[in-house]
Amino acid sequence: MTQPGYPFSALVGHDRLRLALLLCAVRPEIGGVLIRGEKGTAKSTAARALAAVLTEADPGAKLVELPIGATEDRVVGSLDLQKVLRDGEHAFSPGLLSRxxxxVLYVDEVNLLPDHLVDVLLDAAAMGRVHIERDGVSHSHESRFVLIGTMNPEEGELRPQLLDRFGLAVDVHASREVAVRSAVIRRRLDYEADPAGFAARYTAHDSDLAQKITAARARVNDVELSDRELNRIAALCAAFDVDGMRADLVVARTAVAHAAWRGADSVSEEDIRVAAELALPHRRRRDPFDDPGIDPGDLDAALSASADEGSLSASADEGSLSASADE
Incomplete structure (x- = not known):
């Protein structure tokens, strides 16, 4: 009999990490979650626990773990060119992305993977498809999954270009609060003593999460992102001096996913705040000695300024439309 895994709902603390994983489960196009932290901070436990929740939401969902030594063919799949040329048959062998x-595709120590493989994973996570081309023969198939990468910064960092391509990033640390540490230890000891009994205590909680994910997925494409809120997102990303436009897209997708998660029909300021906290810190230009994350006061100020910018831009758009109508 297979031992049940550690339940997602039994995780102590790590509220931001759990929310990031759930939002990517609602909308995988966000582009995955990078979890950074030292050993023993529940990074892999959280990834595997989310996969178990998704399996309840969709029995066909699997947890696929990518080994460090995997080749590109093993990841994306391979084409049998000889069979194609000899018999004219399309011969494709599925890889890990198909499975x-x-x-969930879980990549431990993602910072130790070759850069070109990380690129392949991030492309597939963002596009929801895998495209293979070998000597003029091509194959494409759907591959929508939640990408979860974990890493210990002490063992090396990701290049900034790859870091930027992860949709969301969360830094995790062992709590210094005695009550929290005691709760973590107690639950772990209880789980080790009786895995099945411990898991049974959280079955209802994880089932509720699975149902909520299913409902949010059904709703997410109908959530309204108004021009006013879109302008606020653009102003917010500009205020934090991020490179390129990827941050704007990720914040928008994450805000919509968060609105769907809480059962709303449209994106609000709170959705944008949550999205910014998860999507912007790892994309900011910063000095080596800057504190990680975003200062709440800076975020409040930027949100306030972006509200004014959104209102002005929306008014300008409405004015342009009115002028066009008058003409």
Whole structure:
């Protein structure tokens, strides 16, 4: 009999990490979650626990783990060119990305993978498809999955270009609060003593999460992102001096996912705040000695300024439309 995994709902603390994982489960196009932290901070436990919740939401969902030594063919799949040329038959052998479709692709120590493989994973996570081309023969198939990468910064960092391509990033640390540490230890000891009994205590909680994910997925494409809120997102990203436009897209997708998660029909300031906290810190230009994350006061100020910018831009758009109508 297979031992049940540690339940997602039994995780102590790590509220931001749990929310980031759930939002990517609602909308995988966000582009995955990078979890950074020292050993023993529940990084892999959280990834595997989310996969179990998704399996309840969709029995076909799987947890696929990518080994460090995997080749590109093993990841994306391979084409049998000889069979294609000899028999004219399309011969494709699925890779790990095919197996991960609908589930979770978990990459431990993602910072130790070759850069070109990380690129392949991030492309597939963002596009929801895998495209293979070998000597003029091509194959494409759907591959929508939640990408979760974990890393210990002490063992090396990701290049900034790759870091930027992860949709969301969360830094995790062991709590210094005695009550929290005691709760973590107690639950872990209880789990080790009786895995099945411990898991049973959280079955209802994880089932509720699975149902909520299913409902949010059904709703997410109908959530309204108004021009006013879109302008606020653009102003917010500009205020934090991020490179390129990827941050704007990720914040928008994450805000919509958060609105769907809380059952709303449209994006609000709170949705944008949550999205910014998860999507912007790892994309900011910063000095080596800057504190991680975003200062709440800076975020409040930027949100306030972006509200004015959004109102002005929306008014300008309405004015342009009125002028066009008058003409």
């Amino acid at each position: 991960a479709h609908g589930g």
